[in-house]
Amino acid sequence: MSYVDEVIERVVKENPNEPEFHQAVKEVLDSLRPVVDANEKAFRRDALLERLVNPERQIKFRVPWIDDNGQVHVNTGYRVQFNSAIGPYKGGLRLHPSVNLGIIKFLGFEQIFKNSLTGLPIGGGKGGSDFDPKGKSDREIMAFCQSFMSELCKYIGADTDVPAGDIGTGAREIGYMFGQYKKLRGLFEGVLTGKGLSYSGSLARTEATGYGLLYIVEEMLKCHGKTIEGKTITVSGSGNVAIYAIEKAQQLGAKVVTCSDSTGWVYDPDGIDVAALKEIKEMKRQRLTEYKNYRPNAEYHEGKGVWNIKSDIALPCATQNELGLEDAKTLVANGVIAVAEGANMPTTAEATDYFQANGVFFLPGKAANAGGVATSALEMSQNSERLQWSFKKVDAKLKGIMVDLYHNIDEAAKRYGFEGNFVVGANIAGFEKVVDAMNAQGIV
Ligand code: NDP
Numbered sequence: 001m002s003y004v005d006e007v008i009e010r011v012v013k014e015n016p017n018e019p020e021f022h023q024a025v026k027e028v029l030d031s032l033r034p035v036v037d038a039n040e041k042a043f044r045r046d047a048l049l050e051r052l053v054n055p056e057r058q059i060k061f062r063v064p065w066i067d068d069n070g071q072v073h074v075n076t077g078y079r080v081q082f083n084s085a086i087g088p089y090k091g092g093l094r095l096h097p098s099v100n101l102g103i104i105k106f107l108g109f110e111q112i113f114k115n116s117l118t119g120l121p122i123g124g125g126k127g128g129s130d131f132d133p134k135g136k137s138d139r140e141i142m143a144f145c146q147s148f149m150s151e152l153c154k155y156i157g158a159d160t161d162v163p164a165g166d167i168g169t170g171a172r173e174i175g176y177m178f179g180q181y182k183k184l185r186g187l188f189e190g191v192l193t194g195k196g197l198s199y200s201g202s203l204a205r206t207e208a209t210g211y212g213l214l215y216i217v218e219e220m221l222k223c224h225g226k227t228i229e230g231k232t233i234t235v236s237g238s239g240n241v242a243i244y245a246i247e248k249a250q251q252l253g254a255k256v257v258t259c260s261d262s263t264g265w266v267y268d269p270d271g272i273d274v275a276a277l278k279e280i281k282e283m284k285r286q287r288l289t290e291y292k293n294y295r296p297n298a299e300y301h302e303g304k305g306v307w308n309i310k311s312d313i314a315l316p317c318a319t320q321n322e323l324g325l326e327d328a329k330t331l332v333a334n335g336v337i338a339v340a341e342g343a344n345m346p347t348t349a350e351a352t353d354y355f356q357a358n359g360v361f362f363l364p365g366k367a368a369n370a371g372g373v374a375t376s377a378l379e380m381s382q383n384s385e386r387l388q389w390s391f392k393k394v395d396a397k398l399k400g401i402m403v404d405l406y407h408n409i410d411e412a413a414k415r416y417g418f419e420g421n422f423v424v425g426a427n428i429a430g431f432e433k434v435v436d437a438m439n440a441q442g443i444v
Contacts (some may be wrong), residue, residue, distance in 0.1 A: 031428070049063060057080075085437035086160075088121040090123060095131050111126055116430040210371075234257060234307065236316045266301075270298075321348050339360055364422060409429050
């Protein structure tokens, strides 16, 4: 049995009931086969893959908090510090009822390679809780965030582990967590990113993941003689990533006709009204059913359906495994030319294979949504030098990072004879830097 297959088998056996983690490990290791095969003896001797797939540390803790009626609730908190070979652990905190250790491990594992691809000195980690922020009062959110940070603060710091936002963790939650960290540790330091602008956050961090997604798609199309201008785009999700992907796509001259949330989706043939979307989701925290009040010509549908709408480019920006094989077949039949993942692992392995087999440009999340964490690293730089850069400066750096990242993964794919396969390119390019750093630092 090959080394890769052996390690995949062990991961499945030793981490039962963690299907998302198995999926992520298989996806990454499968595409690393050319590099592993070429170095099998040394990698086996050094147990390199075993060290890569085992987190350096995983922390699980109790999070008790009191609701507005005096009832005590207990949630579970997680922080998985996966790999610090190239820098302090970095990765978001997800607050969603579906969160479990396997999901945090899948996200932390992917984060290692994504962070490496940014070219910045950040290691991989991820955390979160099965707490559901939906329907909670501000005071309840604060109570949860303070309790969560009371424990988490023992394990993080500006030079050790710097968490950020993710699903369910936006500016409000980061603010409450930062306040609690500062109170308990007595330190005003860059321990979290995605902070508010009045307390050392970075301009353009809010926009970064969505904008970065469009910058890399733009570069990829440009290199193939195409543009975003005039294209029809389908987007899923209506959170942080989706909103700013839609905004930048429209600035670049595309028409975005869909968005969705966890209960339904919108088709707006005239193009999504971003100002309305921001008001509904960012300010009022309402459901997408409200969208029709702003745009009477738009359609609202319960359930899933975004991928049935004809488009040139599809940008899944909600959550993992939201685009399956049947969706891929529909998109291809409708003439899609490019798919880029704004979310983490939104496309199933079968759907990814189908896109690639049918000549669709496919950009995996670890490359396509890396603009968020890259800008978080820029926020860390600003915090270290106690400065705040202009929006223009951060946005220009973000664009430069995404353009370089595209060429880096394109070149890595070509180097191993997989031209145009950006999944292979991203995994190999991300892996090479991490392995180099791990080798330099010995068996630790
Ligand atoms: P948000 O919480 O802001 O938005 C998530 C969106 O996805 C919401 O519209 C939400 O609907 C929808 N959604 C969440 N879970 C489900 C589900 N199980 N089924 C259907 N829809 C769902 O999160 P973000 O925009 O920050 O994150 C979206 C994705 O992008 C995630 O995969 C995240 O890991 C990834 N990502 C985020 C980055 C960032 O900087 N924010 C950086 C890189 C990746 P509803 O409104 O109903 O909850």
